[in-house]
Amino acid sequence: MNVDFMEALEQLEREKGVKKEVLIDAIEAALISGYKRNFNSAANVRVDIDRQTGNVKVFARKQVVEDPVDPRLEISLDAAEQINPALQIGDIVEIEVTPRDFGRIAAQTAKQVVTQRIREAERGLIYTEFIDREDDIVTGVVQRQDARNYYVDLGKIEAVLPFTEVMPGEKFKHNDRVKTYITKVEKTTKGPQVMISRTHPGLLKRLFELEVPEIYDGVVEIKSVSREAGQRSKIAVHTKNPDVDPVGACVGPRGTRVQAIVNELKGEKIDIVRWSDDLAEFVANALSPAKVVSVEVAVAEDEKVARVVVPDYQLSLAIGKEGQNARLAAKLTGCKIDIKSESQLGLNNGDSGLDTEPDVEE
Template identity: 75%
Template sequence: MNAEFIEALNQLEKEKGISKDILIDAIEAALISGYKRNFHSAQNVRVDIDRQTGAVRVFARKTVVEEVLDPRLEISLDAAREINSVYQLDDIVEIEVTPADFGRIAAQTAKQVVTQRIREAERSIVYQDFIDREEDIVTGIIQRVDSRYYYVDLGRVEALLPISETLPGERFRHSDRVKTYITKVEKSTKGPQIFLSRTHPGLLKRLFELEVPEIYDGVVEIRSVSREAGYRSKVAVHSRDENVDAVGACVGPRGVRVQTIVNELCGEKIDIVRWSDNIEEWIANSLSPSKVISVTIYEDEKMAQVIVPDHQLSLAIGKEGQNARLAAKLTNWKIDIKSESESEEKIVELPTDHTEEISPADEEV
């Protein structure tokens, strides 16, 4: 190695942000192993690289003893004092043992170490970039697929989209562009692993932020999301400005904003409902598009009994209970739905029928 090599390390430090001293320390450590391996040496050695010229020297380190038992590791007091008279017992003496052709080994080792450190630094930069983007939306290009994953090119890294995290009936081909939600970023020996999803409720929230300027600006707020990916979702919104209609802003002119999101999610139906700090009103809104006659709250059980018109009962419950289930997830309340005629026939002490409970996995986004 020479001064040009040191200059290259200086340039690398500026461009990649990798400290020259850290690189040289790593090269020195690697050269110790290289020396022992190539010259079959069991000595304790130290490798020194001159920070200015790049010159490499190898020193054997020996302990000063009265009686030498292992000449590879020890040196007598008399021999040590021939080198320098100040040496005492148990001092460490360094004797240069640089081989004649060590420069070739040093150059090869340095190249390997620098390449490895650059790769590690780049992986670290990518990891730091994407760990800050967890729970964010990204657009990538499908590169390949196997039995478990779609492999998505995000530019500097390839991410994993589990097939189980795609929408029902959704199929991608090579070079397809796809919007996904980053659920997790992990470190691994091969670099950062990034996991994606198209079924996570967070994707729906981020899509609304992209399509609705009022949400991006903070005028309209998404208070909660419940989703059965590929089928139906509910989004609760609230306006911080009384002059701005939160639901209208999300729907957009002639429904263009919400339709863009529906198209992105392969026709998934989306109910946009108005959030309210009045719990009765909030629960009634959550059952949209069904009309509600009355809501009775049971605070201790966190249950709500809802009365709907007879002809609206099936709409309120939804196909296979979907509308009621999504409303329960959205509000985080158990909801008992009864028709008007049913409520008039008998008095129910505690709600039992058509009640949807919330699992721990279905909390607010």
């Protein structure tokens, strides 16, 4: 190794963010292993790389003793005094034992170590970048697929989009651009792995943050989201500013903002409702577009139950197809919802139109 090699390490430090000292320390450690392997040396060697010139030297570390038993580990006092008269019994002396052809081994080892450390550093930088983007939205390009996953190029890494995280009926081709939500970033033996989703409720939340400036600025707050991907979603919004309509802000002029999100989600229906700290009012809003006559909230065994009365002609709308509207409302509000029509209430107080419990959002 030479001055050019040291300059190359400095350039790597600037470009890749790998500290020069870290690389040199790693090369020295690797050279010790290489020296022991190639020259059958004992474990008491030290490798020194000159930080200016790049020259490599190997030193054997020996203890000064009266009668040496293993010359690889020990040296007599007489021999030690020829090196340094101040040495005494028990001291450690270093003797240069650099082999003649060690430069070739050093160069090869250094190349391997630097390559490995650069790869590790790049993986570390990618992991750091994407762990900070966990629970965020990203746009990538579909590269390929196998029996279970799509693989999406995010620029510096290829993310995994499982088929189970794709909306029903949604299919992608090579080079399709797709917006996804980062659900998990983890370190593996092959480098960082990024898992993404198209079905996660967080994707809907992030899309609204992108489309609605009032949400991005913090004027309007998203309180909760419930979603059945590809079919229907509900989102509860709130603002402390009395001059701002949180629902209108999310809908946008002539519905342009919410329509952009619907288009991105391939026609998924989205109900935007006003959040309220009054749970009864919130439940009534969450059952939109159904009209509610009354809501009574009770707490039983740490479980919140909302008993809802709706007009007869609104019962099927409140319940929704296969119970979807009521199910999403329960998940949005975090309470069990018991829906009755006015006639059911009058005829039989024990029967209900639908009894739903909130799903647990992951």
